[in-house]
Ligand SMILES: [Zn+2]
């Protein structure tokens with residue numbers, strides 16, 4: 001079986017694992033379901049049911065009929081649907097469906113927000129097949145299978161990570177940390193994610209909740225750093241949505257919590273923490289320079305970030321940005337000396353695409369003072 005066949009098989013089994021089972025009254029049936037699958041357990045946990053210890057030993061997937069408590073039982077039991085990964089993607093943003101809608105009668109799937117953005121209304125043409133859209137319907141079933149599919153992807157990537165830690169607390173931390181990375185990847189992983197920022201925000205916020213769970217259990221610096229990285233990504237999404245105040249709040253909170261770490265834990269390796277602070281300070285600077293058009297404020301944040309420079313390769317783009325902010329605020333001689341400094345850093349670095357891009361950026365910025 002190829003990995004995709006395998007994934008499809010697992011998915012078919014997973015659609016059996018449905019939140020409506022919560023409504024099941026037959027306790028025995030519920031117990032036997034819980035014992036039959038790890039994935040099921042994960043799912044049940046997701047919908048707030050208990051996760052019995054003994055079930056961890058048994059990883060056999062549940063193979064049975066969907067109990068009638070699930071409103072999709074007839075459809076699921078009848079056909080044994082064959083799914084392709086593309087079935088879970090929106091025809092507009094190509095991302096996983098979010099609040100899935102069906103176009104009638106052609107039955108193509110889109111996110112609610114995407115249909116609104118492209119202005120598809122009754123009487124206009126379907127973005128996928130151009131047929132006239134007579135109506136829309138809410139596709140709870142497709143949304144459910146999409147969410148199941150995403151969960152299954154998570155299961156598969158955790159399996160790829162190799163053996164999980166054996167003791168329950170470390171296993172919990174391990175799985176929760178992986179789910180942060182996973183959600184963050186879903187939030188930012190698709191090149192068109194900016195189009196459907198609601199979806200991105202949903203996943204990024206879920207990653208943030210998982211970070212809080214991690215920090216409830218352990219104050220490890222790497223988890224504090226992870227939470228700051230997630231908040232930085234949420235800030236990016238807000239910045240792109242034009243919600244600048246929300247973006248600033250996320251960035252500033254991210255920086256504050258890491259600066260607290262810097263002030264306390266001086267005997268540990270804080271390279272990652274310094275990197276996150278530097279990157280986030282630069283993001284704040286960019287927000288002020290490019291979106292708010294306030295070069296003096298930008299200068300303030302860029303300057304702070306130089307306290308956290310570790311390598312010339314990190315110092316270079318910041319030096320160019322400092323020059324750009326000074327040029328825009330009218331400080332020509334200050335800008336000139338930053339650009340000269342940037343040129344001398346370039347000379348120290350080995351040639352690479354990255355350095356080429358920085359050189360291009362430098363040439364663009366130098367035009368501001370010539
Ligand atoms: Zn979409």
Ligand SMILES: [Zn+2]
Pocket residue numbers: 103106107108126127128129130131
């Ligand atoms: Zn269509």
